Amino acid sequence: MxxxxxxxxxxxxxxxxxxxxxxxxxxxLFGMSRDETRRRAMMGAVAPVWDGNETWxxxxxxxxxxxxxxxxxxxxxALYLPLLVMxxxxxxxxxxxxxxxxxxxxxxxxNLSFASGSLLAAFIQGLMVxxxxxxxxxxxxxxxxxxxxxxxxxxxxxxxxxxxxxxxLGACWLVRKCEGEVxxxxxxxxxxxxxALVAFLIVVFATALHEHLAVMNRxxxxxxxxxxxxxxxISAIILGVSVRHRRDGPPILMAMLAFGAAFGTLAISFxxxxxxxxxxxxxxxxxxxSLAFMFWGAGLFVFPLMLIYTAVxxxxxxxxxxxxxxxx
Amino acid sequence: MTFTPLLLSRLQFAFTxxxxxxxxxxxIGLAAWLTVLEALHVLTGRAAxxxxxxxxxxxxxxxxxxxxxxGVVMAFQFGSNWSELARMSGPIQGPLxxxxxxxxxxxxxxFLGVLLFGRRRVAPGFYLFSxxxxxxxxxxxxxxxxxxxxxxxxxxxxxxxxxxxxxxxxGKILFSPVVWVRFPHMLIAAFLTGAxxxxxxxxxxxxxxxxxxxxxxxxxxxxxxxxxxxxxxLAFGHLNGEYIHHYQxxxxxxxxxxxHDERPASEVLLALxxxxxxxxxxxxxxxxxxxxxGSMSLSSKEVGLTDFPPRDRPPVLIPFFAFxxxxxxxxxxxMVSWVGSYLSHRQRIEQRRMVLWATFLSFPLPFIATxxxxxxxxxxxxxxxxxxxxxTADAVTPFLTARAATVSLLVFCAIYTLIFAFGAFYIHRLLxxxxxGPGVGPPAAxxxxxxxxxxxxxxxxxxxxxxxxx
Numbered sequence: 001m002x003x004x005x006x007x008x009x010x011x012x013x014x015x016x017x018x019x020x021x022x023x024x025x026x027x028x029l030f031g032m033s034r035d036e037t038r039r040r041a042m043m044g045a046v047a048p049v050w051d052g053n054e055t056w057x058x059x060x061x062x063x064x065x066x067x068x069x070x071x072x073x074x075x076x077x078a079l080y081l082p083l084l085v086m087x088x089x090x091x092x093x094x095x096x097x098x099x100x101x102x103x104x105x106x107x108x109x110x111n112l113s114f115a116s117g118s119l120l121a122a123f124i125q126g127l128m129v130x131x132x133x134x135x136x137x138x139x140x141x142x143x144x145x146x147x148x149x150x151x152x153x154x155x156x157x158x159x160x161x162x163x164x165x166x167x168x169l170g171a172c173w174l175v176r177k178c179e180g181e182v183x184x185x186x187x188x189x190x191x192x193x194x195x196a197l198v199a200f201l202i203v204v205f206a207t208a209l210h211e212h213l214a215v216m217n218r219x220x221x222x223x224x225x226x227x228x229x230x231x232x233x234i235s236a237i238i239l240g241v242s243v244r245h246r247r248d249g250p251p252i253l254m255a256m257l258a259f260g261a262a263f264g265t266l267a268i269s270f271x272x273x274x275x276x277x278x279x280x281x282x283x284x285x286x287x288x289x290s291l292a293f294m295f296w297g298a299g300l301f302v303f304p305l306m307l308i309y310t311a312v313x314x315x316x317x318x319x320x321x322x323x324x325x326x327x328x
Numbered sequence: 329m330t331f332t333p334l335l336l337s338r339l340q341f342a343f344t345x346x347x348x349x350x351x352x353x354x355x356i357g358l359a360a361w362l363t364v365l366e367a368l369h370v371l372t373g374r375a376a377x378x379x380x381x382x383x384x385x386x387x388x389x390x391x392x393x394x395x396x397x398x399g400v401v402m403a404f405q406f407g408s409n410w411s412e413l414a415r416m417s418g419p420i421q422g423p424l425x426x427x428x429x430x431x432x433x434x435x436x437x438x439f440l441g442v443l444l445f446g447r448r449r450v451a452p453g454f455y456l457f458s459x460x461x462x463x464x465x466x467x468x469x470x471x472x473x474x475x476x477x478x479x480x481x482x483x484x485x486x487x488x489x490x491x492x493x494x495x496x497x498x499g500k501i502l503f504s505p506v507v508w509v510r511f512p513h514m515l516i517a518a519f520l521t522g523a524x525x526x527x528x529x530x531x532x533x534x535x536x537x538x539x540x541x542x543x544x545x546x547x548x549x550x551x552x553x554x555x556x557x558x559x560x561x562l563a564f565g566h567l568n569g570e571y572i573h574h575y576q577x578x579x580x581x582x583x584x585x586x587x588h589d590e591r592p593a594s595e596v597l598l599a600l601x602x603x604x605x606x607x608x609x610x611x612x613x614x615x616x617x618x619x620x621x622g623s624m625s626l627s628s629k630e631v632g633l634t635d636f637p638p639r640d641r642p643p644v645l646i647p648f649f650a651f652x653x654x655x656x657x658x659x660x661x662x663m664v665s666w667v668g669s670y671l672s673h674r675q676r677i678e679q680r681r682m683v684l685w686a687t688f689l690s691f692p693l694p695f696i697a698t699x700x701x702x703x704x705x706x707x708x709x710x711x712x713x714x715x716x717x718x719x720t721a722d723a724v725t726p727f728l729t730a731r732a733a734t735v736s737l738l739v740f741c742a743i744y745t746l747i748f749a750f751g752a753f754y755i756h757r758l759l760x761x762x763x764x765g766p767g768v769g770p771p772a773a774x775x776x777x778x779x780x781x782x783x784x785x786x787x788x789x790x791x792x793x794x795x796x797x798x
Contacts (some may be wrong), residue, residue, distance in 0.1 A: 051396070055729055058429055060401040066426040069418020069492070076407025076414070077725040083408055084736045087401055088743055097748050098390075127701060147732050162334050287494045290419040294426055302430040316441075 001291040005067035006281050008303060012060045014263050015310065017125075018169070022046065025170020027093055027118020028163060030111075038182050039111070041321065045177040047097055048317040052310060053091065059306070059316070066294055068284040070141055071274045078143040079128050079150055080138050086124040087121035093117030108233065111221050119163060126162025130155035133215050138278040154207055161200040165259065168193040172239075172252035177321050183248070190243050190251065194236065215276060218269040225268055232261040333763045334724045336733035337409040340740060342706075344401050346699050347744050351395030353683045353698045356470055357522020358388045359463035361549075362443075366459045371454055380542050383763035384526070387755055389444055394430045398744065403429070409733070411714055413723035416492045420501065421476055428472035435465030439517070467515065474511040475502060480714050481705070493714070506575070516561045517701065521694035523557065524661060526550035527668070528691035529759060531684040534677075542763045547687070548672050554665040558658065565658075566621075572708075573622050576715060580709035581633040582644045583651045584618060585611075593618030593630035598652065601644045606634060619730040643712045650703035657697035664690050 023046035030042050065072040076083055096114035100107055122317045131150035136143065171193060174186035208216040219225055239254040285291065362381060369377035403425070406414045414421075442450055450458070485500030486493040495501060527550025529659040533543035572580045581587075585596040587606045595617035599608035619628040633641055664686050671677040677684065709715055713723040 022461055054400070055429075055433055058400060058403045059433070061407075061425045061431045062422065064422075065407065065414060065418050066422030066424075069415055072407045072418060072422070073411040073414035076404055077409075077411035077728065080408050080725070080728065080732050081735070083404060087404060088739055090400060091397050091747065095393075095750070098393060099750055099754075143727060147727075147729050253636060286343050286419040286422065287489070287492075289495045289498070290423050293495065293498050294423045297426050298423075298430040302434050305434050305438075306430065309434065312442075 001066075001288060001295055002281060002285040002296060004299060005063065005291055007156060008299060009060065009063050009067065009147040010267055011307075014260060016053070016060055017263060018259055019049070019056060019310075021122075021166045021169045021259065022043050022252075023050040023053055023170070024093075024118045024122045025166035025168065025172060027114055027170070028122060028167045029170050029174070029186070031115025031119060033185070035181075038185070041178050041180075041182045042174060043097065043100070043114070044321045045174055045182075048312070049313060050094075050097065052313050054094070058091075066211060067291060068274060068281070068311070069286055069288050070283045071279060072143070074136075074138065074143050074275065074279070075128050075132075078138075078145060079131065081147065082124045082128055082131075086121050086128075089117040089124065090122030092119070093121065122163040122166045125159075126165075127155045127159035127161065132276065133158070133266075135276060136278075138275060139215035141279060141283070154204075154211070156202065157200070157207070161204065164193055164200060165262075168197060169252070169255050169259065172255040175243075176248050176252050177319075179320055187243060187246065190239070200234075215269050219265075222268070225265060227319070228265040228268070229259040232258040232265075233262070237253045301325025331730055332726040333730050333733045333734070334721055336729065336730060337724050338720065340409065340733065340737045341405060343737070344398065344405065344740055344744070346702070347748065348395065348398040348402060349698060349702060350695055351391050351398065352466070352470070353514075353518045353521045354525065355388060355392045355395055356463075356466040356518035357520065358384060358391070358525075359459075359466045361390060361522050361526060363425065363456070363463045363470060364549075364597055370456055376541055376545055379763045380396050380545055383542070383758075385739075387758050390751060390755050390758065392440075392760065394747065397747065401740070408736075409721050409725055410713070411725040413718065416718060416723075417714060418492065419482075420479060420486060420493050420495050423495075424472050424476040424479070428469055428476070428701045431472070432465045432469040433740050435461050435468065446722055465654070470518065471511055474514055475504075475507050477705075478504055478507045481510075481709060482571070483714055483717055488717075493717070495511055495642060504569050509564060509571060511687075513561070513564040513568055516557055516564060517694065519555055520561065520661070523550045523553040524665075524694045525691050527554065527665070528688050531681075531687035532759075535681065535684050535688060539762050544672075547668070547677065551665050551668040551672055551687070554661060555669040558662045558665060561658065565655075569621065575630045576709065578633065578636045578640060579642055579647065580622070581622050581631055581635075582708055583629070583704060584648045585644065585648050586618065586630060586632045588632035589629055590618065590632065591629035592616045592625075592627050593622065595621060599648075601648050603644055625774045640711065642708050647704045647708040647796065650700040650707070653700040654697045654704065657693040657700070661690055661693050661697075699779065702787045 026042050026046045027116065030039055033039055033042065050185035061072070064075075092113040094117075096110040096117065100114065103110060129148070131152065134152055134154050137145040137149060168190065171186040171189045175183055175190070178186065235254040235257040239251050239258070242250040270276050272282065273285050274281050362384060365377050365381040365384070367624070368374070369381060401750045406421070439458040439461040442455065443462050446458070447455060479501055482504065483493070485495055485497035486502050487496050488494070526546045530543040530545070530547030530550060533539045534547065571581070572583070584593075585599055585608055586593065587601075587608070594613040594615045596608060596611055596613045599611035599613070602607050616626055618630055619625050622628065622630045633644065664683075668683055669675060669688050671680055671683055711719050711721065713720045
């Protein structure tokens with residue numbers, strides 16, 4: 001039961017990162033584009049899916065509360081301010097999808113809210129992961145830090161890293177979904193983004209070694225974890241080849257695979273902790289009566305349905321997005 | 329009054345949840361009404377049903393979108409501001425909200441897209457089915473929220489283990505009698521919200537002498553439906569009062585404005601309760617009626633607030649006035665819907681401009697009634713978060729600082745004001761354009777997962793920009 005819900009949680013987080021990572025990334029790239037036609041194409045590429053993508057965040061939140069209430073209570077309260085900024089960013093970028101197209105005079109406002117909201121949300125998510133890796137002060141299952149304990153250069157660096165990563169996902173998505181200039185610009189963005197991401201990882205690795213982060217020991221203790229970096233490296237190579245030959249399909253898959261590998265590395269190096277290294281999955285799990293109640297309805301029947309809906313949604317909106325000539 | 333983290337968190341929760349409830353209470357009713365319209369269209373083939381359906385579908389889309397956006401915040405606020413509550417009641421409230429998200433998401437993700445953009449792609453029967461499924465999803469959502477809140481009002485089916493509430497009987501939690509009077513009360517409130525808004529829109533068009541056929545349809549359906557439902561709502565309201573009388577006597581005394589034990593008790597209709605002197609000023613009351621309402625008896629003793637130690641008493645002023653505001657709204661809606669239904673039935677309503685104006689101007693009343701009803705329930709529950717078990721002061725995040733809580737409250741106020749202003753503006757524009765013929769249908773190009781994308785077809789501006797090739 002406990003492992004089942006840990007698995008559901010992991011799947012939900014991973015799906016959220018991969019799916020919403022794409023449209024947050026497109027939002028970040030959107031901020032760097034000035035041309036209205038291109039901006040419309042970029043929004044069109046994620047508009048059909050962003051809403052469903054973001055629902056995985058709510059799923060993550062409620063599963064965390066239902067199955068691992070201590071982690072829910074501790075993390076969300078410890079990360080009070082970053083959480084606020086992330087929610088604000090998500091609301092602002094969410095309404096921009098709709099409000100932007102209704103307004104002529106106010107369009108600058110919704111452009112701004114879309115780009116900055118996306119960047120803020122991506123940055124904060126990275127920052128929170130960084131704070132978690134660095135370790136939050138927890139004693140007897142209660143957070144004992146201050147309102148700003150999560151803030152560290154390492155966490156900020158992780159925020160930048162995840163923003164770059166999401167931007168890379170976004171660029172790969174645009175390559176697949178768009179044509180013409182947007183596709184070409186996205187192609188040109190992939191190599192520098194990838195290079196920046198590799199540089200980011202090297203610095204993270206060096207920092208971890210230098211600061212003796214507890215997570216680091218786990219990687220050294222468990223050499224089989226190297227399979228994940230290996231998968232990431234292979235997918236990076238295929239990504240590079242596909243970009244070189246301008247093949248639109250593979251890049252997003254490879255980028256997602258690399259992200260999945262990074263997620264796997266992180267998840268397994270945390271194992272069996274949920275908040276490293278103070279609260280384990282077993283410590284945090286809700287009583288059996290709660291987990292079983294969730295399992296026999298939501299877990300066993302509805303969760304697979306939700307996965308199917310997500311797959312169907314992505315399939316329905318597959319292929320290139322084109323802007324009709326008579327629009328606006 | 330000092331702004332402690334506790335007070336700020338309460339203000340923030342009250343603000344965000346009050347903002348949020350406006351949209352679901354509207355869309356639950358609207359989804360059910362859309363299902364009725366679509367069923368009537370399938371059965372009778374009358375074009376007017378279809379026209380009105382398409383028109384309200386777009387408004388549904390905008391309101392639904394705002395409900396989704398403001399709902400995300402709710403999913404995280406329990407943990408950020410109420411971490412002790414989240415930790416202690418997580419084993420019960422967490423699974424209930426998981427069911428809420430899962431069941432609502434499963435149905436909405438599956439069928440909202442069909443509802444908004446799939447009219448031309450599916451068979452009429454399946455389209456009707458999809459509409460009904462979306463309506464069912466909104467009701468599921470309401471159901472789980474009411475189970476969750478009812479557990480906080482009257483906790484059942486739990487044991488306390490290791491400082492948290494552990495469920496030991498889900499049957500008791502789900503089939504608590506409290507759930508089954510409060511859920512219908514909320515559901516009917518949502519239906520009434522939809523019906524009154526629909527009737528008000530019809531009246532508005534008649535006042536402007538536009539869309540006469542559609543306006544009459546909306547007016548009639550809205551008025552008849554509310555005329556029937558409003559008395560039912562009174563009955564469920566009374567049943568709610570019975571559970572409060574039984575389980576939450578302090579809340580009951582506060583709502584009644586009863587400071588001291590009375591036998592037989594009078595019913596205070598209106599007064600200015602004064603907490604410092606523990607009495608009412610300028611009270612208008614009816615003898616014996618209080619016992620009759622409270623215990624269905626002419627001689628029963630009814631409990632006063634001073635029976636409870638001050639630290640266990642809820643605040644009086646807000647529940648007292650919020651309850652009266654709710655009942656007042658109910659009464660005005662009842663009068664308008666009965667007079668309006670009568671005149672509409674006699675086909676004379678178009679000449680009675682005053683009645684049309686009253687119907688039109690009553691559109692805020694169901695919203696006010698819903699929000700004040702929740703104020704009565706939630707503030708009346710104080711000083712408890714989980715009634716009798718966990719005090720609100722002990723539920724708040726212990727290390728939350730006033731500065732952090734101030735920042736978050738201000739940020740939410742600013743953002744919600746902004747999106748509410750624009751959302752209201754766009755809904756108003758859709759209403760102003762009105763049911764203007766076949767052009768109102770959303771373009772096939774728009775996307776399934778964008779509830780608010782329907783705005784794009786508002787007929788005054790150019791059509792949707794993107795087209796998705798499959």
